[in-house]
Amino acid sequence: MIEVKNLCKNYGSKKxxxxxxxxAENGEILGFLGPxxxxxxxxxxxxxGYLSATSGQVLINDIDVLEDPVSAKKNIGYxxxxxxxxxxxxxxxxxxxxxxxxxxxxxxxxxxxxICELSRIADVRKRVIRNLSKGYRQRxxxxxxxxxxxxxxxxxxxxxxxxxxxxxxxxxxIKKLGKNHTVILSSHILPEVQAVCDRVVVINNGKLIADDTxxxxxxxxSPDSKLLVQIEGPSKEVKDILxxxxxxxxxxxxxSPAKNISEYEISQKEGCDVRRxxxxxxxxxxxxxxxxxxxxxxxxxxxxxxxTGDFYGENGGGE
Amino acid sequence: MLAIxxxxxxxxxxxxxxxxxxxxFCGFSGLFLWLNCLNLGSSxxxxxxxxxxxxxxxxxxxxxxxTIADDKRQKTDQLTLTSPVxxxxxxAGKFLGAFFVFFCASIVLIIYAxxxxxxxxxADSRFEWAMFWGHYTGLVLIGMLFISVGIFISSLTESQMIxxxxxxxxxxxxxxxxxxxxxxxxxxxxxxxxSLSVYYKYSEFTxxxxxLKNTVFLLSITAVFxxxxxxxxxxxxxx
Numbered sequence: 242m243i244e245v246k247n248l249c250k251n252y253g254s255k256k257x258x259x260x261x262x263x264x265a266e267n268g269e270i271l272g273f274l275g276p277x278x279x280x281x282x283x284x285x286x287x288x289x290g291y292l293s294a295t296s297g298q299v300l301i302n303d304i305d306v307l308e309d310p311v312s313a314k315k316n317i318g319y320x321x322x323x324x325x326x327x328x329x330x331x332x333x334x335x336x337x338x339x340x341x342x343x344x345x346x347x348x349x350x351x352x353x354x355x356i357c358e359l360s361r362i363a364d365v366r367k368r369v370i371r372n373l374s375k376g377y378r379q380r381x382x383x384x385x386x387x388x389x390x391x392x393x394x395x396x397x398x399x400x401x402x403x404x405x406x407x408x409x410x411x412x413x414x415i416k417k418l419g420k421n422h423t424v425i426l427s428s429h430i431l432p433e434v435q436a437v438c439d440r441v442v443v444i445n446n447g448k449l450i451a452d453d454t455x456x457x458x459x460x461x462x463s464p465d466s467k468l469l470v471q472i473e474g475p476s477k478e479v480k481d482i483l484x485x486x487x488x489x490x491x492x493x494x495x496x497s498p499a500k501n502i503s504e505y506e507i508s509q510k511e512g513c514d515v516r517r518x519x520x521x522x523x524x525x526x527x528x529x530x531x532x533x534x535x536x537x538x539x540x541x542x543x544x545x546x547x548x549t550g551d552f553y554g555e556n557g558g559g560e
Numbered sequence: 561m562l563a564i565x566x567x568x569x570x571x572x573x574x575x576x577x578x579x580x581x582x583x584x585f586c587g588f589s590g591l592f593l594w595l596n597c598l599n600l601g602s603s604x605x606x607x608x609x610x611x612x613x614x615x616x617x618x619x620x621x622x623x624x625x626x627t628i629a630d631d632k633r634q635k636t637d638q639l640t641l642t643s644p645v646x647x648x649x650x651x652a653g654k655f656l657g658a659f660f661v662f663f664c665a666s667i668v669l670i671i672y673a674x675x676x677x678x679x680x681x682x683a684d685s686r687f688e689w690a691m692f693w694g695h696y697t698g699l700v701l702i703g704m705l706f707i708s709v710g711i712f713i714s715s716l717t718e719s720q721m722i723x724x725x726x727x728x729x730x731x732x733x734x735x736x737x738x739x740x741x742x743x744x745x746x747x748x749x750x751x752x753x754x755s756l757s758v759y760y761k762y763s764e765f766t767x768x769x770x771x772l773k774n775t776v777f778l779l780s781i782t783a784v785f786x787x788x789x790x791x792x793x794x795x796x797x798x799x
Contacts, residue, residue: 252799286638289638289642290641290642291637291638291641291642291797292797293797293798310644310646311644311645311646312644314642314643314644315644317642319638319639319642321635321638323635323638325634325635325636325637325638325639326634326636327567327571327634327636328634329571329574329575330567330570330574334570338563338566338567339639339643341562341563341566342563342564342639342640342643342645343643343644344644385639
């Protein structure tokens with residue numbers, strides 16, 4: 242369990258982290274999103290005790306990182322942005338060192354073997370880290386964070402530099418780990434956060450601007466669900482039919498994808514579902530509906546919306 | 561602490577650094593042994609130890625330059641500082657690692673002494689072992705002091721080069737206190753500055769005088785620099 246209370250970090254007069262509070266429960270995977278320089282890595286460095294906060298409190302399994310750093314750090318596995326590897330060591334030597342450094346009590350051989358299997362580095366254990374590719378180094382970094390089976394895993398962009406197959410493997414590993422660990426994961430790859438995380442925290446300019454599930458965020462940012470429809474038929478007539486439906490608020494005509502096919506974005510009144518009505522009216526006139534779908538915001542759109550300031554500017558509303 | 565010490569020792573001997581240190585140390589001590597003892601037919605090693613002081617001023621910074629600077633540059637400090645080890649443990653591990661290499665090198669002087677004692681006894685004379693151990697203690701103490709200075713400077717920078725040059729500079733300044741004191745006209749002040757002189761304390765050892773006062777003095781300076789290193793690392797977390 243991680244609890245962050247009113248965390249602030251100033252670099253001189255610059256506020257890198259500005260009054261952030263959030264919680265991550267055991268068995269939860271929390272996604273940490275934000276544009277470059279938002280304060281993600283700084284926050285993670287504070288959580289792990291690498292940096293000290295200007296003010297605020299961080300509790301790792303109810304232990305204050307500042308008051309009892311040694312016990313708090315026993316519960317943390319940390320993969321920083323740049324994996325902290327000693328390039329002159331072999332993978333085996335390095336993991337041995339981390340094992341000793343973390344004063345790990347688990348049986349050494351089997352524990353390290355298991356970690357190497359999990360992070361798929363078993364085949365490079367005898368190689369010097371300097372000679373490994375970026376993807377392997379990243380995975381050795383991940384393996385390092387797993388040594389001692391810590392309750393809390395803090396992973397700063399864990400899939401950077403991996404190929405697509407490895408990314409999928411690491412994601413499923415993180416999902417598996419998330420079942421009995423607390424995982425905080427930062428990423429700039431939004432589908433990754435969407436695929437892996439139970440909850441998303443978005444920060445921008447050091448401020449926390451959203452903390453919710455991806456679905457809820459999408460919903461709260463576009464409460465009036467919109468429909469995208471493509472209908473074959475004379476555009477003027479089709480538009481007239483659509484505006485004639487009483488539950489429809491507005492109809493925007495979009496760029497026509499082909500001759501005699503028109504595309505519309507329809508905003509419906511809150512709580513209404515106009516899909517059946519559209520179907521009936523178009524069927525009556527024999528105008529085939531080629532496409533009809535809800536346009537829920539993707540995480541990408543949410544992210545852009547939140548970080549470019551639309552969210553507060555429009556009081557959480559839609560367009 | 562033990563894990564860090566072990567890693568440091570490993571790192572010295574998987575890179576050329578440890579071997580270069582050993583080689584240069586042995587080379588120079590051998591040269592001075594020849595100049596001061598073998599060439600003159602003397603068994604007094606005071607001169608050798610006196611010269612090794614100046615070699616250590618330059619050589620030990622090479623040993624310590626990468627200790628903390630390189631950790632920062634490679635970001636491996638993110639591992640050590642976020643693992644359940646105290647700052648004291650980290651600095652102590654680095655210190656003991658470097659000291660181990662220095663200690664290994666210093667053993668060569670004991671070997672020289674053993675050879676000299678054989679040569680001397682063949683000539684029906686006695687080798688002054690008590691004197692030798694006085695010299696040797698002085699050398700070990702001064703080595704510890706220079707190592708702590710080197711690690712301190714290394715904690716201030718990310719560049720090994722700057723760390724090495726900075727430590728050599730600081731070592732020289734530390735050794736120059738007694739020279740500086742000669743230029744101070746105020747007697748009280750000159751006395752204070754002179755009493756801080758590391759070289760003066762060391763030269764008492766090389767004259768075969770083992771003094772507890774000097775031992776405590778050198779050990780305290782070592783402790784002060786190690787303490788400063790811990791403060792620098794801690795300070796950086798608040799920066």
